Amino acid sequence: MPAASPLLIGLSAVMVAIQEGEPHVLVTRRPSGEEALPFGPFDPDNHRTFDLSLRGWVREQTGFELGYVEQLYTFGDKDRETPEATVVDAPPNAHVISVGYLALTPEEKPVAANFEARWRSWYQYFPWEDHRGGRPALIDAEIAPRLKTWAAGNERRLERARTAFALDGARWAEERVLERYELL
Template identity: 70%
Template sequence: MTTALIIGLSVVIVAADGETPCVLVTRRNGGLTALPFGTFDPAEHRTFEIALRGWVREQTGFDLGYVEQLYTFGDRDRETPEATLADTPENARVVSVGYLGLTPDPTRPPEALEARWRGWYGHFPWEDHRNGRPGIIDAVIAPRLQTWAAGSENRQSRARLAFGLEGQDWIDDRVLERYELLYEAGLVTECARDAGLPLPDVKLGEPMASDHRRILATAMGRLRGKIRYRPVVFELMPERFTLSALQLTCEGILGLRLHKQNFRRALDRAGLVEGTGEMMAATGGRPAELFRFCREKFRRSAALGITTPAMRREG
């Protein structure tokens, strides 16, 4: 039997709503949250990106700005996004090409479309450490992983490294590794759904259609790593911003609190921003100067990202 190959295009569009990183999602599959997704038609679309921009505009009313290819999800045993596609042949294999898009403008989608901005920590509550280590890790995740890993040193080691257990450091950009570990252990809704098993007794974050939460995890890890070696965080900022707003955006993406003085010293050394001389009145405090990203300066060279000196925590 000949297997039909369908190329799907999905995109994680990220915006910073204050200190909350948000993704643009749609509603599919009887109410499940999904990423904007559509197929590539070689007869109609000259490039993947042209097709992607068209699908996003049709589904969300949003015009993509900055976008980069994220990953190709084509494993034979992955749960393919057939449920998000119409008229998919029964024997089709769907290869999904994922993209990451960044925007400084989380424009509200038109009311007629099933699209909205959603904070990404609703899907990954264990990833937000800005107010300390999330209780869900030690109270819910760690005991279940210990049960799953019992008798296997390999599993135990993976759990320790992924979730910072037993004195291991938390490594913020291992988002995909953590999600896939929870999936393998049968602790997320998607695993039970894909295998036709009873749902877990505890819901660990909001599930998504198909393998879209896996794609979102990939984008989160990519962005967390990339802001340290490329100035992509400025794609999330307006033309003029305060240094406090920039720090809050970085903290939101990383899920960590940063050391204010060290963060600003690192910005000065890198020369990534310059003051505009304009001031913004702050409620309850002194006016703050507005800055801008020195985009022209770095167009001619490989600009470094932002140094992210995390605050040390006691205990």
């Protein structure tokens, strides 16, 4: 029997604040320079609970003290990580289970200069979700053609794309944000 892949449980925090009517998220900067959500591995030898581990990682990376947090979603599909989303210091061939948490704060709290963390517009990362000025052109110009190519000949995939991104006259449903994210 082959050896099992190493298992890594990662904890991510999405901290959201509304600034002038627009959602913002707190991101950190990875050593490679990319922005990322605060993230850290759960270590059962050193962390009694996921919650305590998450709070520790967020404090260490941003200086931010979390209030109420809600477990949002767990991503566990094998091989779902892209090269851009590899986990720093993860063992080779690790199977990563990511547990995402949502933390809402009434306003952006300043981040101390000694932390590599910044508040960024939610729409910088999810421009297709910004319908304040109507349907974003990005959907029909870039996303829809690529989804239709991906779904060609597969009615189930095509229906999934239509429903998620309101293609071919389907109604836009704000609550399908996770489905859109997973499709992309």
